[in-house]
Every structure is written in structure tokens, then in C-alpha cells.
Amino acid sequence: MMEWLQAPENAYWVDLGISVGGRLLGALALLLIGLRLAKMLGRWVGVRLENSDLEATAAMFLGKVVLVIMQIILLLAVIQLLGVPVSSMFAVLGAAGLAIGLAMKDSLSNIASGIMLVTLRPFHVNDLVTINGVTGKVEMVSIFQTRLRGADNQVITLPNALITNDSIINLTPDTMRRVELVIGIGYGDDIDQAREIAMNLMQSDSRVLKDPQPTVYVYELAESSVNLGIRCHAGNADYFATKCELTEAIKKAYDRAGISIPFPQRDLHIIDSGKPDPAKAIGLAKAS
Missing domain, CATH: 2.30.30.60 (SH3 type barrels.)
Structure with missing residues (x-):
């Protein structure tokens, strides 16, 4: 092996191998170190942006953009270190720009939409x-x-x-959310009594806000029920629990008061004319 390396006729290949190998090792080292530094710098920029007066959504987005830009610059540096002319590569990319744009139209649309989300907020x-x-x-x-x-x-x-x-x-900009329940009662039930029960339950719940005031309206005279719209407001953190527990409390209170909550049903009326059915009579005769 040493003799082959020292042979004059093989000097060109030895020099070429050393040159190419050195470039490959240098490019690999630059890539590994650069990626680590890019992540560290991107993380540092993101933290600084979050600690600034910049809104958190914009800070997070800009941190990602900075990281991508640094990675692109690193890739170009690695390509140049390998001996590939960057100007020639730019010319190729420029010529293929239209095709790349058409192929990546969905990704470019997502990028543009991301910028809109950060800008319009x-x-x-x-x-x-x-x-x-x-x-x-x-x-x-x-x-x-x-x-x-x-x-x-x-x-x-x-x-x-x-x-x-x-x-x-x-659902977050305000400090409160409206709790709205639509509960049907029977046509024979007392609307005023049902309204009073629902109002008392809402007014006695500490999570229900006093302003705006709770209300109970008749929403609709439905097919099988009188639908009441029961509305109140609660804080964002209490919305879900208030809605569920208020629904349960109204159901139990209506049961105690004898107020029905109808459900869809059909009544089947069978009319007996008193006349014998000839077909049924023939069937009974054959059976006997």
C-alpha cells in the first residue's frame, strides 16, 4: 500500500484523494457544528424575543424564521466549501424557480398564511x-x-x-362566556314556575355573574315542547363546569316540581270498526 502511494504515477490520485477527503471532512465538520450553533442561536433569539415587548405568537414565529434562515446560510457555506460554485447554483435555482414554486405552492401558501396570522393576530x-x-x-x-x-x-x-x-x-378575548341552555317543558306545565326555578338556580350559583343578568325566555313552541332559553354568563375558567352542573340542577329541580321535559314520541291509535275481517276469518278457518 505504501509503495502504491509513493509511486510517481499515482501522485495525482493521491493528491486528489487528499483534497477531496479534506473538503468532505471540513464540510461535515462545518455542517455538524453549524447545525448545533444554529439551534443554539435560534433558541437564544427566541428567548430574547419572548422576553421582549413583542407578542408571544410573533416572537415564536420569528424565532422559527431566524432558525430556517441560518440553516439555509449554513447549507450554502457547506456547498461552497465542497467546491461547488454558489453563483452557478443560484443560476440553476433561478431557472427552476417556476417549477419549484408550482411544486411547493401549498407550502408557500402555508408560509404566507403564517405571516398573516402573526401580522393580523x-x-x-x-x-x-x-x-x-x-x-x-x-x-x-x-x-x-x-x-x-x-x-x-x-x-x-x-x-x-x-x-x-x-x-x-x-373564545378567549373577553373574561367571560355566555352559558346558554335550551330546555323543553311540556305544554301543560307552568312556564312561570319553570322560569322561577331556573332563575333561582342561576342566582344562587356563585360562578354565575350578576352582570349581565341571567335571563329565561320562551325560545320556541316546538312540536312536542315549549323550549326555554336559559342564559347566564360565567368566567372563562368556570364555563364548562357551570354549564354541566346547571343543566343537572335544572333537571333535578324540574323533577321535584313535577315539570316534565318531553322527548320525541309517537302515539299509535288503533280503531276497531266492529266489522269482522274476511281475510282473518278465512285464515282462522284454514287453521282449524
Whole structure:
């Protein structure tokens, strides 16, 4: 092996191997060290942005953008270290830009939507939102997607483009939410008594806010019930428990007061004309 390396006719290959190997090792070292430094710097920038006066959603998004930019710069440096002319690569990318743009139109749409979410700020981190029929607390807004945490602790990931193309219901901006129950009572029951029971239950619950005042209205004269709209307001943190416990308390109170809560049902009336059925008579004769 040493003799082959020392042979004059093999000097070119030896020099080429040393040159290429050195570049590969240098590029690998630069890539590994650069990725680690990029993550550290991106994390540091994200922390500094979060500690600044910048809104948390924008700070998180900008931290991700800074990390991606540093990774792109690192990739270009590694390519240049390998001996590939960066100017030539830019020319190739420019020529293929249209094709890349068409192939990545969904990703580019998500990036543009992410910028819109950070700029317009329809919601913030830790806000409770309903988007595309799903409800959860906002955990992260990244370049391509937004992550929510559902009520059952499930992770919900939505593309940014889907969010900006759909309605966004932010349940957090105010300090309170309206609790609305629609409960039907029978047509023979006393509406005033049912209203008084519901009002007493809401007024005696410490979680129900005094302003706006609780109300009970007749919503609808339905097919089999008189539907009452029972409304009050509670704090965001107490909304779910207040709604569930108030529903249960009204049901029990109505049962004690003898107020019925109808459910869909059908009455079947059988009319006997008193005349014998010929077909039935023939069937009985054959059986005998």
C-alpha cells in the first residue's frame, strides 16, 4: 500500500484523494457544528424575543424564521466549501424557480398564511379557539402549521393555509362566556314556575355573574315542547363546569316540581270498526 502511494504515477490520485477527503471532512465538520450553533442561536433569539415587548405568537414565529434562515446560510457555506460554485447554483435555482414554486405552492401558501396570522393576530398563544370545527388552546404558530391542544389533551395540527381560509372563533378575548341552555317543558306545565326555578338556580350559583343578568325566555313552541332559553354568563375558567352542573340542577329541580321535559314520541291509535275481517276469518278457518 505504501509503495502504491509513493509511486510517481499515482501522485495525482493521491493528491486528489487528499483534497477531496479534506473538503468532505471540513464540510461535515462545518455542517455538524453549524447545525448545533444554529439551534443554539435560534433558541437564544427566541428567548430574547419572548422576553421582549413583542407578542408571544410573533416572537415564536420569528424565532422559527431566524432558525430556517441560518440553516439555509449554513447549507450554502457547506456547498461552497465542497467546491461547488454558489453563483452557478443560484443560476440553476433561478431557472427552476417556476417549477419549484408550482411544486411547493401549498407550502408557500402555508408560509404566507403564517405571516398573516402573526401580522393580523386573530389569536395568541394560550388562547382558546375553534377553527375548522375543532376547539383547542393555541400552543405554537410555526412557519407551516399551527398546533392546538384539545380538551382531551390531544395534539391538533392545522396547516396555516387552512386556518386563514376558514372562520376563526376566538373564545378567549373577553373574561367571560355566555352559558346558554335550551330546555323543553311540556305544554301543560307552568312556564312561570319553570322560569322561577331556573332563575333561582342561576342566582344562587356563585360562578354565575350578576352582570349581565341571567335571563329565561320562551325560545320556541316546538312540536312536542315549549323550549326555554336559559342564559347566564360565567368566567372563562368556570364555563364548562357551570354549564354541566346547571343543566343537572335544572333537571333535578324540574323533577321535584313535577315539570316534565318531553322527548320525541309517537302515539299509535288503533280503531276497531266492529266489522269482522274476511281475510282473518278465512285464515282462522284454514287453521282449524
